[in-house]
Amino acid sequence: MGKREKMIPILDLTGQYNQIQAEVEKNVLEVMKSGSYILGKNVKALEQEIADYCGTSHAVGLANGTDALVLSLRALDIGPGDEVITVSFSFFATAECIGIVGAKPVFVDVNSDNYNIDIAEIEKKITPKTKAIIPVHLYGQPADMDPILEVAKKYNLYVIEDCAQAIGAKYKGKRVGSFGDIGCFSFFPTKNLGAFGDGGIVTTNSKYITDRLVALRNHGGAVRYYHQELGYNSRLDEIQAAILRVKLPYLDEWNGKRKEVASIYNELLKDVPDVVTPVELDDTECVYHQYTIQVPHRDKLHEALKDKGVMSMIYYPVPIHKQEAFEYLNCKDVCLPVTNDLNTKVLSLPIFPEITKEQQETVANAIKECLAAI
Ligand SMILES: *Cc1c(COP(=O)(O)O)cnc(C)c1O
Numbered sequence: 378m379g380k381r382e383k384m385i386p387i388l389d390l391t392g393q394y395n396q397i398q399a400e401v402e403k404n405v406l407e408v409m410k411s412g413s414y415i416l417g418k419n420v421k422a423l424e425q426e427i428a429d430y431c432g433t434s435h436a437v438g439l440a441n442g443t444d445a446l447v448l449s450l451r452a453l454d455i456g457p458g459d460e461v462i463t464v465s466f467s468f469f470a471t472a473e474c475i476g477i478v479g480a481k482p483v484f485v486d487v488n489s490d491n492y493n494i495d496i497a498e499i500e501k502k503i504t505p506k507t508k509a510i511i512p513v514h515l516y517g518q519p520a521d522m523d524p525i526l527e528v529a530k531k532y533n534l535y536v537i538e539d540c541a542q543a544i545g546a547k548y549k550g551k552r553v554g555s556f557g558d559i560g561c562f563s564f565f566p567t568k569n570l571g572a573f574g575d576g577g578i579v580t581t582n583s584k585y586i587t588d589r590l591v592a593l594r595n596h597g598g599a600v601r602y603y604h605q606e607l608g609y610n611s612r613l614d615e616i617q618a619a620i621l622r623v624k625l626p627y628l629d630e631w632n633g634k635r636k637e638v639a640s641i642y643n644e645l646l647k648d649v650p651d652v653v654t655p656v657e658l659d660d661t662e663c664v665y666h667q668y669t670i671q672v673p674h675r676d677k678l679h680e681a682l683k684d685k686g687v688m689s690m691i692y693y694p695v696p697i698h699k700q701e702a703f704e705y706l707n708c709k710d711v712c713l714p715v716t717n718d719l720n721t722k723v724l725s726l727p728i729f730p731e732i733t734k735e736q737q738e739t740v741a742n743a744i745k746e747c748l749a750a751i
Contacts, residue, residue, distance in 0.1 A: 384688070385739060387690050387727050388567055388729050392729070392730075393730065396627075401623050404623055405616055414615045419619040419622060420615055422622060423436075423618040424437060424438055427578050430625065431580045433581055434584075435582065436578050437581075438576070438578050438594075441577045442565060442568075446471070446561045448609065449586075449590070450474055450509070451593055452590050453559075455478060457479035460481045460504060460507045461482055462507060462510045463475065463482055463484065464484065464494050464511075465484040465486075465699075466515070466716040466719060468693060476702070480508070482697075486712075486714065487719070489715050491521075491657070491658055493513065494525070496528070499528050503528075507532065509537055510525060510528075511537045512557075513538075514538065516655070517664040518543070518657065518663045519663070521548075522549075522556040526557070535559070537561060538559070541562060542666035543569075544568070544569050544628065545569065546663055547661065548661050548662075550660075555580065559580070561579055564576030564577060569635070570624055570625065572620055572621055573616075575617075576613050593606075593609060595612065634731075636663070636664070638729075642654065645738065645740075646670065654670055667728065669726075670724055672748070675724050678724060679691060681750070682744065690724075692723065698711055727740060
C-alpha cells in the first residue's frame with residue numbers, strides 16, 4: 378500500500394456527511410426554495426432546540442463562536458477600563474474577544490491534568506476592575522464549574538463559559554453552557570457540532586441578555602432600521618441552521634463514539650513510557666473534541682508521525698499571552714508555568730466518530746515506534 382492510502386488524517390468529515398447526506402440536502406434545498414435566508418424559521422427553531430439541549434431558557438444564533446464571545450461581553454457592558462480573567466492555554470479567540478471590546482485580558486494558569494483554569498489562581502488575579510471570568514472547556518473537558526461560580530459570586534463577577542469545544546459535555550449531570558451567565562458555542566466545521574461554514578450560538582437564562590444579543594447581532598436594534606446602539610452584522614445563516622438541525626439529533630451518538638475512541642486510545646497507550654493520556658475529573662462527561670496526550674520530545678514525535686502518514690496537531694503552538702497581538706499588554710513573562718510547560722508537551726491525535734479501531738492501532742503503533750527511535 379502506498380503512503381497516501383494509509384494516511385490517517387487528524388479529522389475526516391466525509392464519513393459523517395455520507396451518514397446524513399439525504400436529510401441535509403433535503404433541508405438545504407427547502408431553504409433555497411423558500412426565499413428566506415436570514416433569521417428565518419430554521420434559526421428560530423435551532424435556537425429553541427439548542428436551549429432545550431443545553432438546559433437554558435434562551436439561545437441566540439450568531440455568525441460564529443468568536444462573535445458569540447464578543448457580543449456577550451458587549452451585552453454585559455464590559456469594555457475599556459474593565460478586566461476579564463481567562464486562560465492563555467486556549468484558542469486565541471478566548472482572549473481576543475476581551476481585547477476587541479477594549480477590556481484587558483488577565484491570564485490565569487491551568488491544571489496540567491484536565492487543561493482547564495486553575496481555580497486556586499483565580500482569586501489572586503481579581504482586582505476592583507475585574508468584571509468577568511471566561512473559563513474554557515478545552516478539548517471537550519468541562520472546567521470545574523462549582524468553585525468558579527463560587528468565586529464569581531463572592532466578587533460579583535459574570536461568568537461566560539467558552540463552550541466552543543464542548544457542546545454536550547456534562548458537569549455534575551448538567552450540560553456546559555448552563556452554568557454561567559452566558560455559554561458561547563461555535564459551529565465551525567471541525568467542532569463536535571459543525572456547520573458547513575461559520576456559525577455560533579449563545580445560551581443564557583437571562584431574558585435581558587437575550588434581548589441585548591438579538592439587538593447587537595442586528596446592528597444594535599431588534600426592529601429593522603431603528604438602532605439603539607452600535608452593533609454588528611452577526612447572524613447565523615438560515616442554511617447553516619437547517620444543516621445544524623439535521624445534525625443535532627445525532628450529536629449524543631457522535632459524542633458517545635468519541636468517548637469510545639478515547640477509551641481505546643487510553644488502552645492502546647497505557648503502557649507506553651512517557652506518554653500521559655487524558656484524565657477526566659470526577660462527575661464530568663467529556664466529549665473529546667480533542668484527544669490530547671503529553672509527551673517529551675513532542676516536536677520530534679509530531680514530525681516523525683507525519684513521516685509515517687499519521688497526522689497529529691499541536692493545539693496551540695503559541696500560548697495567547699505570548700502572541701504578538703497582545704504585545705501591548707506586556708504579559709509575555711507573566712508567571713504561567715503550567716501553560717508554558719504544557720505548551721511544549723501537548724499533542725492531539727486523530728479523533729472523529731468514524732475513525733476505525735485499525736486506524737487507532739496504526740496511530741498507537743506509530744507513536745511507540747517513533748518514541749523508541751527518538
Ligand atoms: C473555535 C473556538 C472559538 C471560536 O469559534 P469560531 O466559530 O471559530 O469563531 C473560541 N474559543 C475556542 C476555545 C474555540 O475552540
